[in-house]
Amino acid sequence: MKTHKTIEGARLQHGGNFGPITVSTLAEAEFFADGGFRDITYAVPIAPEKLDRAAALASRIDRLNLLIDSETALRAMERRGFSFEVFLKIDCGYHRAGVSPDSPDSVALARAMLRSTTIRFHGILTHAGHSYHARNADDVRRIAAEEAGCLTRFRALDEELGFLVRSVGSTPTASVVDRFIEVDEVRPGNYIFYDAFQTAIGSCRVEDVAVSVLATVVGSYPERRCAIIDAGALALSKDLGADHIDPDVSYGIVCDLDLSPLPVRLTSVSQEHGKLEGIAHLPVGMKVRVLPNHSCLTAAMFDRYHVIENREVVGEWRPARGW
């Protein structure tokens, strides 16, 4: 839910039902709990000082799964004395958070979680964030196999671990894999909107991108072959997109109102200005839609979504915000 952070989007993703869902902040978890969702995974290792808030939230829903990847975090939970449901985060190759699936220390931590009389060891979880470094769908398929295989391999290291839920998930892998094997749940997020980055690595087509920023040309400089729109870093974020594939930076795909790409690049963004360069002449007052490089970051800049069907605004969604 971290991409859109709305009740309406979450229910769309679940065919009208209420979860289970995964979130990226405790504030999101509380927001969705208020909205009727009762099975929530908070998929970032929790800061020890947030355990009181987490316990209060867990007490009013069916299940709040937390994430840890250190003995320090386990001890903090035991000191808190609440029977948290806990995932152990495994590093399947992204090398951000998570314990190594091949280290004896990781098995020792898993056994300590099994033996804990305080927490409940629910499962093992990973995120193949390195799928974002892929150059095409074949790269992504290879990483998806690693992502799934790594949890099954870890679980096999000790037969006592065999009951653990295996949770994977990234939008690139979920978008290109026909069928997940060796996993129990999949948690992609970005796919609800997709974005320019996902088109570049082959997760989706440009016409699949479901979120855009409406902007107006406020300056036009044909002699410099450029124009300025009133959407800059605060409207779009400064995410560079898939610059490992296309080093000519554009801060999004610039389209007309019907979402047909225009022959211009958004070559720089400052706080409230976006600079377009290219062959199209864009007059002052013209409106464009920008498909963002990274929809999760762009969406978080706005207090509301205008939902469009057949060129008409048919709804307004209000996202959660903060931490």
Add this chain to the structure above:
Amino acid sequence: MKTHKTIEGARLQHGGNFGPITVSTLAEAEFFADGGFRDITYAVPIAPEKLDRAAALASRIDRLNLLIDSETALRAMERRGFSFEVFLKIDCGYHRAGVSPDSPDSVALARAMLRSTTIRFHGILTHAGHSYHARNADDVRRIAAEEAGCLTRFRALDEELGFLVRSVGSTPTASVVDRFIEVDEVRPGNYIFYDAFQTAIGSCRVEDVAVSVLATVVGSYPERRCAIIDAGALALSKDLGADHIDPDVSYGIVCDLDLSPLPVRLTSVSQEHGKLEGIAHLPVGMKVRVLPNHSCLTAAMFDRYHVIENREVVGEWRPARGW
């Protein structure tokens, strides 16, 4: 005011008084008008569809200065029929918005603004954003001279333009110039907080940076010499900072709670994770403060500031948001 967007910060900057001020969005202008500020410059070329909102705002304060740099925008204002106060934006070398100070077309536009029976031509305005490309204070001084000189030169092109207010401003130039000559007003913004970028180009010292993001280490991986904090792209922005000076990216200066820099770099940020790499061992639960690369973008991610004096939280400021 675009850096902090708070009434409290604005009054600090004016010794307790109410302006005049410069803002970057119409929403900010409305927010500060509600807070008692009555002389406001909106320093981004205005989108034609916002002229109704601007007229409503201008009617309830003493002065709302708008910015244009095209005949299209001038015609839109004349069609609106409201006596807007208007700056002509001049490009002094940044090549973002603004007309060339050396083009006959620019003088023709200025004369059309003079002759307009609808708008009031208040002045000429520039922003030396290219001062951010400087490598040291001497570079900045040279750009500051260009910034000021360009407006005086433009005004001299026609004696009828001699009355125009000359408005300049960028934090790098305002920070290193001892005395502005040939200008009537200066509009720096970032200096209220400064940031890691400004330290790199010589605008300020690290100890001058007045805003930081408090974060907690939530993962610690000594075998990989890295740690994860719970502040990522949504807490800090993805601004790369002064990478023209130091290509080894860090998404901010990572400090202890007393704001002494630690020997680690914040080498990558994803939505809610920041990855620290370096020689310091940072245990799970440890708190750090991150001086942001670009305080304007970072500050905009938060709903409030906690104001700290002598290690105590002594106040809470709430910023404007949106457009």
